[in-house]
Amino acid sequence: MASFSHQMAFFFRCPRNKNVQEPNKQKLHCVRIKGTKSFSPSGLDFLSQEHGIGITSVDHTENVQVFEQQIRQNIPTKKQLVDPYRQGMIIEEWAGYRQTVVIRSYEVGPDKTATIESILSLLQETALNHVWMSGLLSDGFGATHGMMRNNLIWVVSRMQLQVDHYPIWGEVMEIDTWVGASGKNGMRRDWLLRSQATDLVFARATSTWVMMNQQTRRLSKMPDEVRAEISPWFLDKHAIQEESPEKIEKLDNNARYVHSDLKPKRSDLDMNHHVNNVKYVGWMLETIPDEFLEENQLSGMVLEYRRECGSSDVVQSLCDPQQEGLLETGIPKCDHISVNGHKLSAEILEGNGFVGCKNQGPFSYTHLLQVKGESKNEEIVRGKTTWKKKLISIPFPT
Amino acid sequence: MASFSHQMAFFFRCPRNKNVQEPNKQKLHCVRIKGTKSFSPSGLDFLSQEHGIGITSVDHTENVQVFEQQIRQNIPTKKQLVDPYRQGMIIEEWAGYRQTVVIRSYEVGPDKTATIESILSLLQETALNHVWMSGLLSDGFGATHGMMRNNLIWVVSRMQLQVDHYPIWGEVMEIDTWVGASGKNGMRRDWLLRSQATDLVFARATSTWVMMNQQTRRLSKMPDEVRAEISPWFLDKHAIQEESPEKIEKLDNNARYVHSDLKPKRSDLDMNHHVNNVKYVGWMLETIPDEFLEENQLSGMVLEYRRECGSSDVVQSLCDPQQEGLLETGIPKCDHISVNGHKLSAEILEGNGFVGCKNQGPFSYTHLLQVKGESKNEEIVRGKTTWKKKLISIPFPT
Structure with missing residues (x-):
């Protein structure tokens, strides 16, 4: 993997100067201008109040909640190269994703090393943040817009993990993740977990994913529109060279x-x-x-x-x-x-x-x-x- | 709380230019110069090899592991005002701590809101990172150097939490935490969990901590040397105004x-x-x-x-x-x-x-x-x- 150098700033809360380089803040500003800060987390109650809409209708309440969720999550609608809050960035000729993480106190066991569950959770997190940064993420657990239109969710069919060293409490790590083709209807996702200080690889993982219909819970072919969304992100690179056959x-x-x-x-x-x-x-x-x-x-x-x-x-x-x-x-x-x-x-x-x-x-x-x-x-x-x-x-x- | 504006940079891995503004990197550099990257996570095996020390002795192995742990954790030995990896900084006239966190995919339940366990874990994490930044953290779970010398650990005696709103998946939050006196031998620790976008407080918490002897598991008075360490950090400020009596x-x-x-x-x-x-x-x-x-x-x-x-x-x-x-x-x-x-x-x-x-x-x-x-x-x-x-x-x- 190519070495590279990159700096970027992240921003603390600065209420007096909100217009600093924070991506996708537009919608948040619109809501805040309405002076609704005291009503709800994102100030959505004003919709009911200003428009005289009662909140007894479950459908309406759900709509308001979905809208509120969109504003609070602030999911990018187009490709984003860096995310200062997630400490993440797109790498590898614009297809892979790298995130810096610190091993937290509750992610380690009594011996102060990260538990295997914590490592797996961090892999999941970076995979989802990769989709987040791609601009493809819809209102699902890693599902793209095309998947949502086809009522599809991701399910994992195979996962392989190698751990050579365990990170310890407070250690700064980097996780790289990328995707690739897996047969006609599947997708591979690989990861490398590396020490930020020494570049040494601590763990490697690879996985295979297929799509399932959310209602029928049956596996599905990959629709063409989904293939068109994700295939530009595919890399032909393997985290684990000899996969267990x-x-x-x-x-x-x-x-x-x-x-x-x-x-x-x-x-x-x-x-x-x-x-x-x-x-x-x-x-x-x-x-x-x-x-x-x-x-x-x-x-x-x-x-x-x-x-x-x-x-x-x-x-x-x-x-x-x-x-x-x-x-x-x-x-x-x-x-x-x-x-x-x-x-x-x-x-x-x-x-x-x-x-x-x-x-x-x-x-x-x-x-x-x-x-x-x-x-x-x-x-x-x-x-x-x-x-x-x-x-x-x-x-x-x- | 006073509004303020602050920017700081965080750095991605940049192997060709390691001498950028990364605090406490000195020790890591020393080890890396030895060309030990291929041996162990922090390159400590060279100690055995260069000094001809066998690793059959459990005592020696433990010493090497403790030394290796210190280098990998990189705990500050003096007060640190910002930590780019933890996205944390000292606030409140140099006594409180603020950390930016993104609610992760595995910290939420099926309804996409953070679970109460996740919120409590984040409070624990920021408390420990506060001690981390103070330069007081020793080789224990939040214990100061003085506590370690007296064989003491922290135990919580009371905790109160109010949650007005739940953060959702992907939401950017800020957590403030600070400490105060609690009677003669105890310490209070308070927290505020706030939306980064709107400043609205989602949750408030307060807790009381006392010291326990690690061997006897009996509660202990606060030794003078520990009081001298922590009392300069005490703030007379309460996250929850009316504590449940x-x-x-x-x-x-x-x-x-x-x-x-x-x-x-x-x-x-x-x-x-x-x-x-x-x-x-x-x-x-x-x-x-x-x-x-x-x-x-x-x-x-x-x-x-x-x-x-x-x-x-x-x-x-x-x-x-x-x-x-x-x-x-x-x-x-x-x-x-x-x-x-x-x-x-x-x-x-x-x-x-x-x-x-x-x-x-x-x-x-x-x-x-x-x-x-x-x-x-x-x-x-x-x-x-x-x-x-x-x-x-x-x-x-x-």
């Missing part, structure tokens, strides 16, 4: 660890009114034994999504250690490990360049989330997670 | 709604290794019936903390509607409401300036979180939440 096996009732009766909470639903993907990962990781999580950290993850999870679904999370040496407790045994079907002792392994028991190499879990129905179970997502030893573990008494 | 009653087993067996997850623990306060609020709100939450939104909250919650505690959440008219389902009845002991019909109420059933006035719940022990229960937090009708409700099928 193997199919994830489907677990059954023989899985070692099973958590049942997982119920979505209100706070687990996103703007598409289904359980957010990040919550799936939370359910998957909760099923891994605490003793294992104390000693190890996630280094990679592949997720294959099969079905969305609604607010009334009751979910079961299964997981199974996938490598010999993980058989008893989920914690790797030190006396042997299997290579090409041959069990080798720790001494031999160390002599052959393996890291040995103190610095276990990657080991993995297979996961399945399913909706437990009365007659049969329906898959939500299959997953595979790979792990490496933490340098210092944080006890979690249970 | 009433004591919150303690619920017992007659409470209408009870959720038991609530167990902290790893992700609920914060850097102080106990359950974060925001999680408490989540547990409290989960206990309120979904039908009520669909129709209403929180307008105020008072929390009185009694005891910290550890990772192995099993928690019970009780709640009880506090006003007549809420008796059956938690949803206000429309046929009558009690005023000074007299039941009045909806018609009479409307004629007397009450908002009637469609726009119910505030009503409240009393809450208790407790650790359910074998012999007796121990209180974690008492709470009171007040509510107002949502304009448009979001169904949540159960």
Whole structure:
């Protein structure tokens, strides 16, 4: 990726001089001129008062709310190159997006490193801000104007993540994201998470997205008008060079660890009114034994999504250690490990360049989330997670 | 609060010209000069390699990690007036702190408004960034250097929040926070959450903090050296003019709604290794019936903390509607409401300036979180939440 240098200013509140370089402020000014500041967040109540419109009609109330929302969100209606509030900018020959983020206090765990859920949430955030900056964002969760006209929403079908280093509390990071073609009807989205200070890449991710009809909840072809909107943004560049080709096996009732009766909470639903993907990962990781999580950290993850999870679904999370040496407790045994079907002792392994028991190499879990129905179970997502030893573990008494 | 105008620049990554106005970059440069970029996030592995230090010693590994953490966090060692990455600045005659934030996609619920947990997390974040900017922050969760020397951490004893409006996805907000004295051994911290575009205050909060010994987990007096550190930052200014004086009653087993067996997850623990306060609020709100939450939104909250919650505690959440008219389902009845002991019909109420059933006035719940022990229960937090009708409700099928 090309190095570049760029400066831009961001502006604090300056009520006496509002006409500074703030994009898309026009509509806000119009409303403020009406002197409505004391009535509502964006001063929309004046519509009812000045025009004598009652607020007993639900339709009218909804219209006012939609208009108010548009003004408060201030979504760009055309391509925007920089956003001072989001600390974001368009890069890569005008197609990619870069955002600077500081790892916040509530995004880290007891060991002060960002949780995997926080990292995934930041990837989601930058993806949406990319669409935001493109001028294509409509009134949906990343949906373009063309998608809205066709009643379509985005759903993720596959996600792959590699984490080499975890950012810590207060660390300044940069996230790059861009999109590309994926077959005829899909879209890829990739990300790089990098230290702002050293440029070192901490994490890489790639994902595949398809479109779903919001009413029928069935997958849809990509309409030509949507392709025309998004294809100018496509880059032929991959964050992860060798994408995991193997199919994830489907677990059954023989899985070692099973958590049942997982119920979505209100706070687990996103703007598409289904359980957010990040919550799936939370359910998957909760099923891994605490003793294992104390000693190890996630280094990679592949997720294959099969079905969305609604607010009334009751979910079961299964997981199974996938490598010999993980058989008893989920914690790797030190006396042997299997290579090409041959069990080798720790001494031999160390002599052959393996890291040995103190610095276990990657080991993995297979996961399945399913909706437990009365007659049969329906898959939500299959997953595979790979792990490496933490340098210092944080006890979690249970 | 005085109006003011201020501009400052923030900088994107610019590897070819690192010596731009980035505070506290010195240490990072020193490390980068060693050409260690390819080794570790901050290039600390060279310490082992250049100095021939093995990494088998846990003590040494811990030291390297602490040093690496300091460089990556880059905590200011003296007062810093602006932070371009956090979009923060010192205000109010050099004592308060203001930060600009954009409401992120994962901070809102299905109705696109920020969740109460997100608002509380942002308050926590700005409080910590205030300490960060002060130059007083040590290697703890908001603890000053003096507190660290005395092995002390902050714990919150009381929190009060008023929310008049909820920010929506993408809305640009400003959060002001400042501290003040609270008795001899405590500290107040207040916040204002305001629309960046209109200056309208959306939410106000105040809190009281005391110090706890990290080892004994007992409350402590404020040592003189800590008072000397923080008292120059005290402002005599209150975010909430009339603080709720009433004591919150303690619920017992007659409470209408009870959720038991609530167990902290790893992700609920914060850097102080106990359950974060925001999680408490989540547990409290989960206990309120979904039908009520669909129709209403929180307008105020008072929390009185009694005891910290550890990772192995099993928690019970009780709640009880506090006003007549809420008796059956938690949803206000429309046929009558009690005023000074007299039941009045909806018609009479409307004629007397009450908002009637469609726009119910505030009503409240009393809450208790407790650790359910074998012999007796121990209180974690008492709470009171007040509510107002949502304009448009979001169904949540159960």
